[in-house]
Amino acid sequence: MTVRRFLGMTGLAAALIGAATLTTHAEDKWRTTSSLIGESKYGEDFKHYDYVNPDAPKGGTLNSTVSGTFDSFNPYIVRGSPAAGLIGFGGGYLYDTLMEQATDEGSVSHPLVADAYKYPDDYSSATYRLDPRAKWHDGQPITVDDIVWSFGVLKSNSPLYAQYYANVTEAVALNDREVEFRFNQKGNRELPKIIGDMVVLPRHWWEGTDASGKKRDITQPTLEPPLGSAAYKIESFKPGAEIVWSRVPDYWGAKLPVKIGRENVDRRRIVYFQDDNAAWQAFTKGGLEDIQAENSSRRWATYYNFPAFTAGDVIKKEFKATSRAAMQGFVMNQRRPLFQDRKVREALTYAFDFETMNRTIFFGFNTRTDSFFEGGELASRGLPEGKELEILSAYKDQLPPEVFTKEYKLPVYGTPQAERQYLRQIVQLFGEAGWKIQGGKMVNAKGEQFKLEILGNNETDEVIANPYINMLKKVGIDASLRIVDPNQYVQRVNNFDFDMLTNVMAQSDSPGNEQRDFWSTKAADTPGSRNLAGIKNPVVDALIDKVIFATDREDLIASTRALDRVLLWNFYVVPQYHRSVVWLAYWNKFGMPDKQPDYIGADVDSWWIDAEKEKALAAKYKSVN
Numbered sequence: 088m089t090v091r092r093f094l095g096m097t098g099l100a101a102a103l104i105g106a107a108t109l110t111t112h113a114e115d116k117w118r119t120t121s122s123l124i125g126e127s128k129y130g131e132d133f134k135h136y137d138y139v140n141p142d143a144p145k146g147g148t149l150n151s152t153v154s155g156t157f158d159s160f161n162p163y164i165v166r167g168s169p170a171a172g173l174i175g176f177g178g179g180y181l182y183d184t185l186m187e188q189a190t191d192e193g194s195v196s197h198p199l200v201a202d203a204y205k206y207p208d209d210y211s212s213a214t215y216r217l218d219p220r221a222k223w224h225d226g227q228p229i230t231v232d233d234i235v236w237s238f239g240v241l242k243s244n245s246p247l248y249a250q251y252y253a254n255v256t257e258a259v260a261l262n263d264r265e266v267e268f269r270f271n272q273k274g275n276r277e278l279p280k281i282i283g284d285m286v287v288l289p290r291h292w293w294e295g296t297d298a299s300g301k302k303r304d305i306t307q308p309t310l311e312p313p314l315g316s317a318a319y320k321i322e323s324f325k326p327g328a329e330i331v332w333s334r335v336p337d338y339w340g341a342k343l344p345v346k347i348g349r350e351n352v353d354r355r356r357i358v359y360f361q362d363d364n365a366a367w368q369a370f371t372k373g374g375l376e377d378i379q380a381e382n383s384s385r386r387w388a389t390y391y392n393f394p395a396f397t398a399g400d401v402i403k404k405e406f407k408a409t410s411r412a413a414m415q416g417f418v419m420n421q422r423r424p425l426f427q428d429r430k431v432r433e434a435l436t437y438a439f440d441f442e443t444m445n446r447t448i449f450f451g452f453n454t455r456t457d458s459f460f461e462g463g464e465l466a467s468r469g470l471p472e473g474k475e476l477e478i479l480s481a482y483k484d485q486l487p488p489e490v491f492t493k494e495y496k497l498p499v500y501g502t503p504q505a506e507r508q509y510l511r512q513i514v515q516l517f518g519e520a521g522w523k524i525q526g527g528k529m530v531n532a533k534g535e536q537f538k539l540e541i542l543g544n545n546e547t548d549e550v551i552a553n554p555y556i557n558m559l560k561k562v563g564i565d566a567s568l569r570i571v572d573p574n575q576y577v578q579r580v581n582n583f584d585f586d587m588l589t590n591v592m593a594q595s596d597s598p599g600n601e602q603r604d605f606w607s608t609k610a611a612d613t614p615g616s617r618n619l620a621g622i623k624n625p626v627v628d629a630l631i632d633k634v635i636f637a638t639d640r641e642d643l644i645a646s647t648r649a650l651d652r653v654l655l656w657n658f659y660v661v662p663q664y665h666r667s668v669v670w671l672a673y674w675n676k677f678g679m680p681d682k683q684p685d686y687i688g689a690d691v692d693s694w695w696i697d698a699e700k701e702k703a704l705a706a707k708y709k710s711v712n
Contacts, residue, residue: 115205116205117203117204117205117216118131118203118204118205119131119133119197119198119202119203120133120195120196120197121195121280122192122193122194122195122597124193124194124596124597124640127189127192127195128192129197129344133197133344134344134347135344135347135348136189136190136191136344136345136347136348136349136684136690136693137191138191138680138682138683138684138690138693139347139348139349139680139690139693140348140678140680140693140695141347141348142348143348143349143351143678143680143693143695144351144678144695144696144698145334145351145352145353145695146351146352146353146695146696146698147352147353147354147676147695147696147698147701148352148353148354148355148356148696149352149354149355149356149377149378149696150356150357150358150374150375150376150377151171151355151356151357151358151376151377151378152357152358152359152360152366152369152370152375152376153171153357153358153359153360153366154359154360154361154362154363154366154544154545154573155168155359155361155544155572155573155574155576155577156168156327156328156359156572156573156574157169157170157171157326157327157330157359158308158310158326158327158574159308159309159310160173160308160309160310160311160312160313160321161173161305161307161308161309161313162174162175162179163175163240163241163244163245163248163286163288163305164244164245164305164306164307164308165246165581165614165615166307166308167308168573168574168577168578170324170330170357171330171357171359172319172330172332172355172357175245175247175615176245176247176248176251176284177284177286178286178287178316178317179317180315180317180318180319180332180355181313181315181316181317181319181320181321182286182287182288182315182316182317183199183200183221183286183287183316183317183340184199184200184283184284184285184286184287185199185200185201185204185215185234185282185283185284185285185287186198186199186200186201186204186280186283186284187199187345188284189345189686190684190686190687190690190692191684191685191686191687191690192686193410193411193595193596193597193686194595194596194597196280196283196284197344197345198218198343198344198345199218199340199343199345200217200218200221200229200234200287200316201215201216201217201218201283202216202217202218203215203216204216204279204280204282204283206279209273209274210270210273210274210275210276210278210279211269211270211272211273212267212268212269212270212279213267213268213270213278213279213280213282214261214265214266214267214268215234215265215266215268215282215283216264216265217229217230217231217234217263217264217265217266219264220339220340221316221339221340222316222339223289223292223314223315223316224314224315224316224320224335225292225314227289227291229287229289229316230263231260231261231262231263231264231265231266232260232290233287233288233289233290233291234258234260234266234285234287235258235259235260235266236288236290237285237286237287237288237290238252238255238257238258238268238285239258240288240293240305240306241285241286241288242255244305244306245615246604246610246613246614246615246616247604247615247616247617248285249613250600250601250603250604250607250609250610250613250616251281251284251600251601251603251604252278252282252285252600253600253603253609254270254271254272254275254278254600254635255268255269255270255271255278255282256269256270256271257269268282272636274636274638275599275600275635275636276599276636276637276638277597277599277600277635278599278600278635281599281600287316288305289313289314289315289316292313292314293305293313297311310324310326312324316339317335317338317340318334318335318338318340318341318346318350319332319333319334319335319350319355320332320333320335322354327359328358328359329356329357329358329359330356330357331354331355331356331357332354332355332356332357333353333354333355334350334352334353334354348680348693349690349692349693350692351692351693351694351695351696352695352696358375361572362545362546363545363546363547364546367379367386367390370672371393371395371396371401372395372708373395373400373674373704373708374708377673377674377676377677378671378672378673378674378691379671379672379673380669380670380671381403381670381671381672382547382670383546383547383550384448384449384450384452384453385448385449385450385550387403387450387452387670388450388452391403391672395674395708396672399675400674400675400704400707400708401672401673401674401675402672402673402674402675403670403671403672403673404670404671404672404673405668405669405670406668406669406670406671406683406688406689407667407668407669407685407688408667408668408669408685408686408687408688409667409685409686410595410686410687410688411460411461411462411463411465411593411594411595411596412456412461412462412665412666412667413461413591413592413593413594413665414456414458414459414460414461414591414592414594414660414662415456415589415590415591415592415662415663415664415665416456416589416590416592416660416661416662416663417435417439417541417555417587417588417589417660417661417663418587418588418589418590418619418620418659418660419432419435419586419587419620419658419659419660419661420583420585420586420587420619420620420621421620421621421622421623421659422583422611422621423586425537425538425539425586426586428520428521429487429657429658430516430517430519430520431516431517431520431522432657432658432659433516433658434512434513434516434517434520435559435658435661436497436498436658436661436662437498437509437512437513437516438509438513438555438558438559438562438661439497439498439555439558439661439662439663440498440500440506440554440555440558441453441455441497441500441663441664442499442500442501443500443554444551444554445664448550448554449664452666453664453665453666454664454665454666454667455497455662455663455664456662456663456664456665457495457496457497457655457662458651458655459592459594459650459651459654459655459660460594460598460647460648460651461594461665462667463596464644465594465596465598465644465647465648465651466648466651467495467648467649467651467652467655468494468648469494470491470492470493470494471490471491471648471649471652473645474641474642474645475645475646475648475649475652476491477645478630478633478645478646478649479491479649479652479653482626482629485625485626486626486653486656487656487657489656490652490653490656495652495655495656497662510561510562513562514562517529517537517562522537524562524563527563528563528565529562529563529564530563536563536564536565537563537564537565538564538565538566539559539564539565539566539567539586539587540566540567540568540569540585540586540587541555541556541566541567541568541569541586541587541588541589542569542571542576542579542580542585542586542587542588543568543569543570543571543576543588543589544570544571544572544573544575544576545570545573548568548570548588548589549568549570551589551663552568552589553568555661556568580619581614581615582614583614583619583621588619589663590619590660592605592617592660597643598634598643598647599634599635600635602631602634602635602650603631603635604616604617604618605617605618606618606620606622606624606627606628606631606650606654607622607627607628607631608622608623608624608625608627608628611623620659620660622657622659624653624657626653627650627653627654627657630646630649630650630653631650633646633649633650634646634647634650668688669687669688669689671689671691674704675700675704676696676697676700676701676704677694677695677696677697677700678694678695678696678697678700679693679694679695680693
C-alpha cells in the first residue's frame, strides 16, 4: 500500500455541522471551522496545526511506487484508470477543494478555496464564500463560475459525487464571491458542511482546446496534463509507467493554516510496478520507494531483515491511530443468484476462521471486526433498546427476527471442536436454503455444485483468501481465487463483475450522505459506486435517510446503530479484521515533527527531507537518489 493510498483512506467521510447554541441565527453567521462532535480545538482563530513544524524546510524528492498502470488524468468519470496523485473524490495533488478536512480531528474542516460558509436554521441551503486570493496555476483567479460549473459536471459524471450530493439541486452564484447550494429537503444537518468537500475545476481550461486545436471533453479520459490549483502540478509522465509531480513555487494557498508546515517536498516521483512483490523489492534497495505504508503482518514481522534495515538506514515505526476502524471483509455480490439467499450468506460468514488465521498468519496483530462502524458509540451492541429499538420496530415485519432476539456474534474458532461445530452449522444453513452435500459436493436440487470465485489483485488477497477457500472446500463448495492485474481489477470492480472480493469500507464519526453510495438501492445500479454488495433493501434505504436526517447526535447514534444491525444480520459481508495502528517503514532521509496527529496516526505531508541524510544515503547506496 502506498502512502498516498493510505492517506486517501482516512478522509472519505465528512463531518456534520455543530449543534451548539448560537446567539445569532445560523444564516447570519459566517463559519470557518465547526463540528457536530464538539467544537474544533482551534476555534475560529486557526493559525496552523499544532503538530507541524511551521518552519519545515522545503526541497528534495519523495519517491513512491504503486501497482498497476494508468491511462487518464481525469478521475471524475468511471472510464479509465486515473494516474496516482489524482483521486476520484477530492482534489488529490492537483486540485483544491472548497474546504479541507482536518488531519488531527474527526468531523472538522478548515478553509481552502472558500474562506467561510453559512447556512439557514432549517439546513435548506449552504452559501460558500470564495477566498479572493485563490487562483489557478496559469495565474487566472478561481471564480464563482468555476464553482457552479464544477458542481454540475461532478454531479453529472461522478457516481461518488452524485450520491454524496443527491439532495443538492443546484449551485447559484449570488455575487462575485458567494455561491449558494440549494437543497431539495430540509433538516439534512451534514449537507451544508460536506459541500466543502467539493473539488473545484477550471472551467476555462476544460472548455478550451488543446495544443492541436481539439476541444477538451471532461466526460472522457485524457492524458493531457490538466490545469490545476493545488500545491503540485504534473511535471512529466510516461503513460502507464511513471508520473512526476512538482511543487508549484507560487502556490496561492501556501500560507493557509492547513498548508503551513506541510507539503514540503519539491517533487513526488511515482513509479508503477505490475505487482506488490516487485514494489517491495524496490523499497528494500532504495531509490524508488522512500516510505512503505505496510499492510502485511507477515512482512512486518519477518521481512525486515534486509541490509539497509539492519544497518539502520531503513526505520519501521508504529503509529497509534484513534480514527474509526474500517470494515474490511469479503463482499458477496448479490447481483449473482448464488448470494441472494440470506441463509447462504450466513453460512459463508461462519466459514471464516479468524482465530487460526490470526495465530498462524497474522502473528496475533489483528482484531476481529464485528461492526460496520467499528469502535465507539456508533457500533450496535447487545440487543436493540431505547430509541434504536423504536426505530427498528417500525420495520419489524421486514427484518430478520434475530435483529430483535439475538446479539450479533461471529464464530470463534478457538478449538478443534469449534471447527466441527461450525461446519455442521454451515451445512445446516445451506440445507435450509435448498442445498445438500452429495458425493462430497454442495449441490442444489438440479445437482449443480455451489461455485464461487474470489477476485483479487495482490499477494495479500491470496494470503487472506486461501484459508477461507480451504474451509469452504470442507463443505463441498468449489471456491477459487483469481488474481488479475490492477487495471483489470479496477474495471471489474467498477462494473460489479465479480462473485466475491475483499473490500475496505471506511466510516467517520459522523456518518451521513455517503451512506447512500455504500448501501442504497440506487447505488446498486450505478457503475463505480461503493455498493459492491448490490444491496437493494427498502429498510436499508429508509435507515440511510434516518441517518442523514438525524435531528441531533442522540438521534444519529440510534439511527446508525439500527443501520449497522440490519446490515450485519443480513450478512452482506463476511467481516475480517482490523488494526488500530498504522505501520510505516521509511528510509532515514526525513525530518519530522516531534508528534504526529493521533487521529490518522501519521501525516507524511508534515515530514520533510533532510538534505544531509539524503546525501549520506546516496553516497552509501548507489540506487538511492
